[in-house]
Amino acid sequence: MKVSIITVCLNSAETIEDTVRSVMIQNYRDIEYIVVDGASEDGTRKILQKYRNRISSCLSESDKGIYDAMNKGIKASTGDIIAFLNADDVYAYDNVISEVVPLLTADHLDAVYGDLAYVDHKDGSKVVRYWQAGEYRPNAFYYGWVPPHPAFFCRKSVFERYGAFNTKYKTAADFELMLRFIEKHRITLGYIPKILVRMRPGGRANTIRGVIEGNKEIIRAFRANGLRLPLQFFWRKPLLKFAQLLKRPAKRE
Numbered sequence: 001m002k003v004s005i006i007t008v009c010l011n012s013a014e015t016i017e018d019t020v021r022s023v024m025i026q027n028y029r030d031i032e033y034i035v036v037d038g039a040s041e042d043g044t045r046k047i048l049q050k051y052r053n054r055i056s057s058c059l060s061e062s063d064k065g066i067y068d069a070m071n072k073g074i075k076a077s078t079g080d081i082i083a084f085l086n087a088d089d090v091y092a093y094d095n096v097i098s099e100v101v102p103l104l105t106a107d108h109l110d111a112v113y114g115d116l117a118y119v120d121h122k123d124g125s126k127v128v129r130y131w132q133a134g135e136y137r138p139n140a141f142y143y144g145w146v147p148p149h150p151a152f153f154c155r156k157s158v159f160e161r162y163g164a165f166n167t168k169y170k171t172a173a174d175f176e177l178m179l180r181f182i183e184k185h186r187i188t189l190g191y192i193p194k195i196l197v198r199m200r201p202g203g204r205a206n207t208i209r210g211v212i213e214g215n216k217e218i219i220r221a222f223r224a225n226g227l228r229l230p231l232q233f234f235w236r237k238p239l240l241k242f243a244q245l246l247k248r249p250a251k252r253e
Helices: 018-022 044-050 064-076 098-105 156-162 174-186 208-224 233-246
Strands: 005-007 031-037 057-060 081-084 088-092 110-120 127-131 152-157 189-199
Touching: 005 064, 005 098, 018 031, 018 044, 018 088, 031 064, 031 189, 044 064, 057 152, 064 081, 081 098, 098 110, 098 152, 098 189, 110 174, 127 152, 152 156, 156 174, 174 208
Parallel strands: 005 031, 005 081, 031 057, 110 189
Antiparallel strands: 081 152, 088 189, 110 127, 110 152
């Protein structure tokens, strides 16, 4: 079963090589690696050129934002499973894909997700926040739950059936997509209780303005999918994030 891993980037020279290498060391053989670069001007393309023989497809052109770039990656993909690993992220170990695929196939699931660790920007071994997703329960999105998007692996057939990212959303299109797939259409899910991805914190969604914009888009996302957004969502969601700061992952066996 082929896995298409999509990395979107823009002026990511500081971190892109770590991301690429974490894909290159995966011990699963059937990987299609697609990089969509938004016409970087900082040396990102020069770094990507070093790995041109191991990157299946590398597109570098201007786009209409991160979700437009992700949609380009989906369109270019030929794999059975799609995953997104952004330029600030790395896979936590070399057999992430080898653990995901058997669970998807053996249980005939639509998607599999795992946990995520936010790490220090300079020291990738230092965990600053631990996103323990936990098992999905029906209506969990109503209470602030959402799986970490970089640790979400989904069959391409689900994208073909229910659509890709809605580019009308600028900060919460990944939330809307997973809300649509999981809560509205009830795709079948599997959970791996391990850190699959390490992420450096940052980006628009982590600014105060970004949080406000994101919450507005979340309200729109529920309405667009015909789902009722309960009031407790907006006090439970911050509590879940605060709890992530207190948790620490168990040592991997």
